[in-house]
Amino acid sequence: MSAKNTFCGSIEHGITRRAFLSRVGVGSALLGTSGAVHTFAEEGLTQALKASGKRVILLWLAGGASQIETWDPKPGRPTGGPFAAIPTSVPGVHICELMPEMAKRMKDLTIIRSLNSRNADHGGGAVLMMRGRQDEPTVKYPDLGAILAKEHGRADSKVPDYISLYTAAEGRDFSRVSSGFLGARFNPMKLGESMTPPNMKRLDSISDVDHHSRAELQEMLNRQFIGGRELSSTKSHANAYARVHGLMSSEQLFDISKEPEHVKKMYGPTLFGQQTLMARRMVEAGVPFVRVARAWWDSHGQNFETHQEMVPELDRVMAGLMDDLKQRGMQDDVLVIAMGEFGRTPTINSSLGRDHFGSAWSVAMFGGKLKRGVVYGKTDKDGKEVAENQVGAGNVFATILEAAGIRHDKEYHVGARPIPLVNPGIKPIKDVLA
Amino acid sequence: MPADPFKFKQTKEISRKDILLSVACEPESTRLFVGSSDSNVHVIDFAAEKAEPIALDGHSGYVTGVAISGAFIVSGAYDGKLIWRDRKTLKADRTHKAHDKWIRAVEASPDGKLIASVADDMICRVWDVTSGKMKHELRGHELMTPSHFNSMLYACAFSTDGSYLATGDKVGHIVVWDMSSGKSVKTMESPGMYTWDPRARIHSIGGIRSLAFSPDNSVLAVGGMGKVGNIDHLEGKARLELFDWRAEKSVQVVECDKTKGLITRLAFHPKNDWLVGAGGDSKGALVFFDTAGKKTLREESVAAHVHKFAATDSMDRLYLASHNKLSIWELSA
Structure with a gap:
């Protein structure tokens, strides 16, 4: 030989x-499967997490949830729909009655109510919100997950840097996760109908x-x-x-069956709840960015019935995640964002639906380097236009980066060309950053 | 002239800025009581050249049920309240916090002695109209769907002799209750009315939206929408299912050829010649079925989605409460 x-x-x-x-x-x-999950033991992990930067869980409300039936209610207005607004733990701030759990936790939440993303197309809106801008003909920008993976991932990490869960079939083609010019190394590990990677x-x-x-x-x-x-x-x-x-x-990382019953109960019995619990396990294990897509909110018909089903689920899952992170001492180290590609029209159509709307909608966040109990911006009385402190998708993107411990004005390079993480002149929303 | 589904035309249309969700017509009168998205019941004299509605306040949510019963008009709304008003003075006589969740429908018994309300707390409560006291609390529908989401109790209907009441929910479960005992006597399922999409969109649409007993009480008609591919829209076929309810047996299903969307209200012709349903998708629709439920006699588009309708006793006139519109249709034109 x-x-x-x-x-x-x-x-x-x-x-x-x-x-x-x-x-x-x-x-x-x-390779072997046994005896490795102990490397993610909680105490050590939490310390490692604090040392290595922020983690992000993005609850991606695919299809476009209604801001009026969640974070920016307009009770009593013709556009307001049938739901009441309820007070929260922050005096003077009301949210939709479908979110009683988040209302109690408003003091730890940040809501941006003045987002005008100027795009009401599923694909275009998803690109905009995931990348903070539209691609150039010759440059495909990395999305939030890829940037987090690059900035907070570790070369020696035993876990993936970027995981995207998107189970529903509808809208998956619009989901627009991409590492862009950062290359395949920072592409997400996509989990679709199976909650665990195949062939593990x-x-x-x-x-x-x-x-x-x-x-x-x-x-x-x-x-x-x-x-x-x-x-x-x-x-x-x-x-x-x-x-x-x-x-x-990491096989056990994807197995939530061993979580205590009281923890599983916090997230509820639905797939979205289970996947969000899995996301918490992942960030605890050191995954910098996990996106859990909850699809499909595109309620052109029967908007109120759809939101009656889906918002209470979102309320429970977000509240469960907030409490769970707090109980683990991770509330400052994990940034949680709830947003989709756009909101929904204030005008109620004749199918009792709401259509696509990017002109005046909301994003909710908590944890990371955010201030707590803040509502930023305002829409007009009918929710048709931004009335105060208008921001664009780029501003929200820059804010998320800063809240995740990444300077928004940092530059990458494509060849010799410097590429900033956000377009020149785009600033984060300082009023919501701690 | 007898009501004829092949001879009907719209005789009046009143445009509105609000969404009209329920309607009751006063016998031998030109007054309509219309439940609105603006939380009011509007009294509209349809014979007046220029309708100038009187707004009756008291609710704080969409008014989804209005029924005329004896000396009272009883309205129910998404605020969970039932309000009794004197028919003559129109003043509120009594208010009950009747349900913890949205009231979806309010119906009066044929003899005018009872009122039934159904709500998303999945309870039907039956009230004595005169005293306002609750006579029965009927619990026979699950709070949650099998997929762990909130269910809804959309519809109820009294039998024509007032002996029975039927209730129908989101997942297609139907219960018939004995009004003397308040006990469940029959249950049926109409799963074709409910679309749970576990794969593409992971939520649901549909539900039983209307119920009606035939004049001889032998048949229970159930209205809604058939299975839907894309549940973002009301794109399923309008669907009618007939039950021999005493045998707890489905006897006929008709899915409309032309009409898409929900059947939100059903009513039989008093001589059992035909039955009419209304609803639709973004467009409104009126559908006439033969009483054997084997076919549609006529399907017609009307301007906007019909949330409810009221009819005269002889069914020669229909009052359609629609999206931004109230319209009157004559069936003996």
């Missing part, structure tokens, strides 16, 4: 590449001991192969193996 025929190119390890691959079972079951489990035909042995062999061979070689491709190859190893050992 000649050296060139060996996998690592070394005559000392006379194993052919084919033989190596067959022994380690490259494919869906590379060790093959049944391979014993746990054998599995570990193969992993050790692979690692040893890899180390020897890399020794003395400084090629980026070899490092990338090793990193990819390490990340697969990490992902496989």
Whole structure:
């Protein structure tokens, strides 16, 4: 056997590449699954989280939730719809009666009521809110998740840097997650109808001991192969193996069944609740950005029936997440955002629906470097226009970056060209930042 | 001239800025009582050259039920309140916080002695009209859907002899109650009225929106919308299902060829010649069915989605409460 025929190119390890691959079972079951979740043990993790920067959970209200039936009610107005407004824990601030739990927690919440994103198209609105701007013909911008992954992800992390859960079929094509010019390294791990990544489990035909042995062999061979070689491709190859190893050992991260019953109850029994609980587990384990898409809010007909179903669920899930993060001491380290691609028209159509609307809508956030109990901006009495402190999608994007511990004026480079994280002149909303 | 579904035309239309959600017509009078999205009941004299409604306040939510019963007009709203008003003076005589959630419908018994209200607390309460006391509290509908979301109790109807009351909810569950005992006597399911979309949009649409007993009380008609592909819109076919309710058996289903959307109100012709449903999607619709429920006799578009209608005893005139519109239709033109 000649050296060139060996996998690592070394005559000392006379194993052919084919033989190596067959022994380690490259494919869906590379490495061990047991004994790794303990590396995410809570105490150490919380400390690590504090040291390594903020995490973000984006509750993506896909299809466009109504601002009037959530954060900016207009009771008694022709546009107001049938729901009442209720007082909150912040004197003078009212939100829709469908959100009694968040009303109690308003003192920890920030609401921006004056967003004019100037886009009421599902795809265009999603790009705008996820990337803070529209792409240029020659530059595709990274979205929030990719930026968080780049800024707060760790090369040695055993978990993915960016996870996007989008189970509903509708709107998934409009969801517009993208790492843009940052490249595939920062693309999200997308989870669709399955809540766990496919092919994570060790093959049944391979014993746990054998599995570990193969992993050790692979690692040893890899180390020897890399020794003395400084090629980026070899490092990338090793990193990819390490990340697969990490992902496989993260299997329990995707399993919420072991969460205590009282914690599961906080999030409720629905899929959205379960996925949001999973998102909390992920950020606790060090994932910088998790997007949980709750689709589909596009209530052109029967808007009030739809919001009767979906807003109480959102209320419970957001309140549960807020309480859970607080109980774990993570409330300052995790930023939670609830927004979609646009809001809904104040005008009620003849199907008792509301249509797409980007001119005057709301975003709600808590945690991170945000002030608490703040309502920023105002719409007019019918909710048709912004009346005070109008902001655009770029301002919200810049605010999220700052609240997540990333300077909004930071620059990346595409070749020699400097690319700022937000368009020149775009500022964060200082009044909501701590 | 007898009412004829093949001879009808609109004779009056009154444009409104509000959404008209319920209507009751006073016998041998030209007054209509119309429940509105502006939280008022509006008294409208449709014979007047220029309608100048009188607004009756007292509610703080959409007024979704108005019924005339004996000496009273009783209205119910999303504020959970029932208000009794004197028919002569129009003054509020009594107000009950009747339900914890939205009242969806208010119906009077044929003898004018009872009022039934249904609400999203999934309870039907039956009231003595004169005393205002609750006679029955009927609990037979689940609070939550099987997918863990709030359910809704949309519709109720008395039998023509007042002996029974039917209630129907979002997931298609129907209960018939004995009005003397207040007990459930029959239950049926009409799952075709409810679309739960577990994959594309993960929420639901539909529900039983209307109920009516046939004149001989042998048949219970149920109205709503058939299965919907895209639940963002009211794009399912308008749907009627007939039950031999004593046998707890579905006997006929008709899905309309032309009409999309909900059937929000049903009424039988007093001689059982036909029955009429109204509702629609963004456009309004009137649909006439043969009483065997085997076919539609006529499907017609009307200007805007019909939330409720009232009819004269002989069914020769319909009053349609619609989105931004009140219209009057003669069936003997």
